[in-house]
Amino acid sequence: xxxFLFSLLWLLxxxxxxxxxxxxxxxxxxxxxxRTGQPLLQLYYDLWKLLHKGAVYSRTTxxxxxxxxxxxxxxxxxAAALTPFGGAPALLAFPCDLILFAYLLGLLRFFxxxxxxxxxxxxxxxxxxxxxTFSALAEPALLLGLAVVAHKTGSVSLSGMFxxxxxxxxxxxxxxxxxxxxxxxxxxLAENARIPVDDPNTHLELTMxxxxxxxxxxxxxxxxxxxxxxxxxxxxxxLLVNVLLxxxxxxxxxxxxxxxxxMFGLAVGVxxxxxxxxxxxxxxxxxxxxxxGALAGLAMFLVLR
Numbered sequence: 001x002x003x004f005l006f007s008l009l010w011l012l013x014x015x016x017x018x019x020x021x022x023x024x025x026x027x028x029x030x031x032x033x034x035r036t037g038q039p040l041l042q043l044y045y046d047l048w049k050l051l052h053k054g055a056v057y058s059r060t061t062x063x064x065x066x067x068x069x070x071x072x073x074x075x076x077x078x079a080a081a082l083t084p085f086g087g088a089p090a091l092l093a094f095p096c097d098l099i100l101f102a103y104l105l106g107l108l109r110f111f112x113x114x115x116x117x118x119x120x121x122x123x124x125x126x127x128x129x130x131x132x133t134f135s136a137l138a139e140p141a142l143l144l145g146l147a148v149v150a151h152k153t154g155s156v157s158l159s160g161m162f163x164x165x166x167x168x169x170x171x172x173x174x175x176x177x178x179x180x181x182x183x184x185x186x187x188x189l190a191e192n193a194r195i196p197v198d199d200p201n202t203h204l205e206l207t208m209x210x211x212x213x214x215x216x217x218x219x220x221x222x223x224x225x226x227x228x229x230x231x232x233x234x235x236x237x238x239l240l241v242n243v244l245l246x247x248x249x250x251x252x253x254x255x256x257x258x259x260x261x262x263m264f265g266l267a268v269g270v271x272x273x274x275x276x277x278x279x280x281x282x283x284x285x286x287x288x289x290x291x292x293g294a295l296a297g298l299a300m301f302l303v304l305r
Contacts, residue, residue, distance in 0.1 A: 028271025050223035068115025086256030089159035127212030137289035
């Protein structure tokens with residue numbers, strides 16, 4: 001199978017299997033709690049139900065509110081097309097595409113915040129303010145971590161960074177790559193509103209971050225938001241898997257199967273983290289995100305010295 005066909009297969013797999021990651025996380029948390037838990041395919045059922053409902057729009061909102069979920073989904077779809085997987089290049093790959101990748105995640109966040117502010121709700125404005133603050137702390141860690149990998153591999157493209165050259169990067173800078181992986185894990189948890197940064201299942205007004213920004217969305221709009229969140233988790237998880245498992249055998253199907261298993265292993269890991277940790281106090285979250293930036297900064301120091 002050619003690299004292009006495998007890249008297309010990876011993208012289609014991401015689109016189809018992204019909601020399953022959340023099912024694995026929820027079942028892992030249920031197992032730790034001694035419960036049966038939701039079905040693995042629960043999010044698929046929820047998306048199907050929401051897509052068959054109508055949407056209600058407040059007279060306070062404008063086109064920005066309706067555009068938020070659509071622009072968000074479009075942004076993360078392009079980000080998924082930029083992300084390599086299992087040794088095959090991304091469907092869209094060009095020099096410095098990692099900059100566009102970061103900007104697409106920023107565009108997703110920007111329109112989510114705008115849609116929340118467009119409701120005129122002080123409650124949603126509070127969540128938007130928290131989202132903007134925490135994302136400003138998470139983005140430097142993401143970019144600095146990718147810069148470390150780019151420096152060691154000699155490529156400024158995501159596909160080049162996570163090709164076979166990544167193996168030699170591990171051999172020469174294993175500790176630095178481990179620090180980058182730690183930083184990316186914190187970014188993954190923060191960007192996807194997971195514990196210890198946020199709790200996607202809470203409705204406590206004083207602690208909500210992401211959930212509060214989408215309270216006024218319903219029906220198909222809310223379905224787009226849920227699917228976008230699942231696909232964003234998959235994309236950032238793919239980056240982390242590429243960093244931790246750079247080994248390539250040359251057999252794209254085998255490498256892809258290993259990477260796919262690692263993705264669901266990562267979902268189990270997230271479920272374990274959420275089962276053994278409590279959510280941090282809101283004032284502690286910036287410290288966690290700054291520590292992610294510190295890990296990435298230390299990794300850069302190690303590769304430059």
